[in-house]
Amino acid sequence: MIKRELIRFMKGAGKYIVAGVWWQWAALLCQIVVVFVLAIIIQGTWQGNIRTEQILWMIAVAVAFMIAKAVCDRLSAGVSYQASEEVKLRLRGKIFEKILALGTSYRDKTSTAELLQLSVEGVEQLEIYYGRYLPQLFYSLLAPLTLFVVLSQVSLKSAAILLVCVPLIPISIVLVQKIAKKLLKKYWGVYTQLGDSFLENLQGLTTLKIYKSDGYASDKMDREAENFRKITMRVLVMQLNSISVMDIVAYAGAGAGIICALLQFSAGNLQLAEMIIIVLLAAEFFIPLRLLGSFFHIAMNGMAASDKIFAFLKTDTEKNCGTQNIEGSVDITIRNLGFAYDKDRKILDGVSMDIHSGQFVSLVGLSGSGKSTIAALIAGKFSGYEGDIKISGKDLNDISEVSLMDSIVTVGYNSFIFGGSVRENLTMAKKDASESEMISVLQKVKLWDFLQKENGLDTKITEQGSNLSGGQRQRLALARALLKDAEMYIFDEASSNIDVESEKVIMDMIKNLAKSKTVLSISHRMANAVDSDVIYVIENGKIIEKGNHLSLLKDKGRYAEIYTKQEKMCAKWENSDEKKQY
Known part of the structure; x- marks a missing residue:
C-alpha cells in the first residue's frame, strides 16, 4: 500500500503528509469535544438538572469547536493541494528532463502517446496517491487509536469491540490489492495501446482517406476501444465489490459497538451521555479507513502508472552523458x-x-x-x-x-513547423533575434515577399504549418x-x-x-x-x-x-x- 520508490522520490516533501495528518487529527479532537458537549447537554436536559445559561454557554463552546474543525478540515485540504502540486511539478519536471536527456532519440524508448498519457493522467493519479491517499493512510491508523483511548474511559468493552473490528477493513484492502495490481497493470497496457493507435490514426488520417483505409482503421480502433471498455468494466466491478465489502465491515463494526453500548445502557452500566458519545463516535472508527478505501483504487491506478513512469525515468541515457563542448568550426x-x-x-x-x-x-x-x-x-x-x-x-x-x-x-x-506565428517559429532558433535579422533570412529563402502580403512576421501559422x-x-x-x-x-x-x-x-x-x-x-x-x-x-x-x-x-x-x-x-x-x- 506504500510505494517506497515514490516516497524516496518525494523526499523532503513529507512535511505535507505530516501536516495533513496533523490537521485531520486536530479536526477529530474538535469533533470529540463537540460530541461530549452535546451529550452532556442532552443528558442534562433529560434529567432536568442543567440551567439555560449553562446550555447556552456549552452551545457556544460546541459552535466554537465546530468552527475550529471546519478550519482544520480546510487547512488539511490546503496541505493536500500543496502536496499534489509538489508531486505534479516534480514528476512532470523529471519526465521532461529525461526527455531532454534522451534528446531526439526518446522515441526509441517509448511512444509519444504513452508519454503524454503518463505525463497527464498518470501523474494526476499519483497526485491523489500522494496528496490524499498517504495522509489518509496514516490518519486512518491514528484516528482509531485516539478514539479508543477516549472511549475506553467511557466504556472499555464497547471501545474494544470497535477497535477489534477496525483491522478487518485494511485486511480486505490488502486482499483486493493482490487482484488489483495485476488487473491495473493490464489496464494501463491496454490504455496506452489505445492511445498509440488513436494518435497514429489522427496523424495519418489524410493518408487513410486517400487509400480508403479509414474504415479499416476505424474498425481496428473500435476493437481496441471495446477491449479497453471490458478491462475498464472489470476494474470498476473490482472496485465496487471491494467498496461493498468495506461498507459491510464498517457498518457491522459500528453496529456491534453501538449495540454493546445500548445493552450496557439498558443494564444501567452506562449513563445516557456515555451511551450517546459511543453512538455518535462509533462510526468515526471506520470512516477514515472507509475513505481510505475509496482513495485506494485511485492510488492503485496511480501506482500502476508509476511503474511505467519510473521505468521511463530509469531509461539509460549514457549516450547523452557527455560533458565536452565543440569549439569553433566543425569537422x-x-x-x-x-x-x-x-x-x-x-x-x-x-x-x-x-x-x-x-x-x-x-x-x-x-x-x-x-x-x-x-x-x-x-x-x-x-x-x-x-x-x-x-x-x-x-x-x-x-x-x-x-x-x-x-x-x-x-x-x-x-521539418516541424509549430502553430503560432512566423516570428515565434523563427525565434526558436535565436530568442533575441532582431526583426531585421529575421527579415534577412526570410529574404534569402525568398519567402518575405509572400509574407509581406499577409501579416509579415506576425503571419499566423496553423498546426504543422498546414x-x-x-x-x-x-x-x-x-x-x-x-x-x-x-x-x-x-x-x-x-x-x-x-x-x-x-x-x-x-x-x-x-x-x-x-x-x-x-x-x-x-x-x-x-x-x-x-x-x-x-x-x-x-x-x-x-x-x-x-x-x-x-x-x-x-x-x-x-x-x-x-x-x-x-x-x-x-x-x-x-x-x-x-x-x-x-
Missing part, C-alpha cells in the same frame, strides 16, 4: 560505422567518411541505402552504433547534447536554420517532395551556405550533388564510391550510372505532354 571523422535498428536488419556496415571544416559534402544513394541513418547518428539521434564518430577530434559520446545541437543543425524533408504549401513550409524551416547560425548544417532530403521553384531556392541557398559553413547534403538525386567538394555514394549500407562529380562520371561507376539514368528521365519529363499540361 567530422567516421570510421567503420555500423548500425542496426534490430538484430536482423543491419543498416550500416563499415562506413568511413570525412567531412572537413568548410567543405560541401554530399551523401547520395537510392532510397533505403542508409543515408538518413548516417545523418541521424551524426546529429546524436540514435545510440548503440559500432565504430567511431568524432567531431572536431572529440568522440561523439563525450560531447554534450546541448553543444552538439548548438553546433550542428539538421533540416529534414519533414496553411502553407509544402515548399513554403520547407523554406520557413530553412530560414529558421539559417537564423541559428550554426557551424555545420545537415540537409537531409531538404528539397524532396516540394515544388520546382522551392527546390531551386533551397538548393541555391545550400550551395551559397556551403561557401562559409560545413555542409552535408543528403539526397537521392545525383543532380543535387554536382557542385559538392566531395561526393560519397552509399549502397546497401556501404560507401562504394568517393570523389567529385567529374571524377565519378569519369569512373563510370554506380554514380555515373544513376546520374545518367536520372538525367534521361528528367529530359523525358521536360519534353513530355504531361509536363506541358502541368
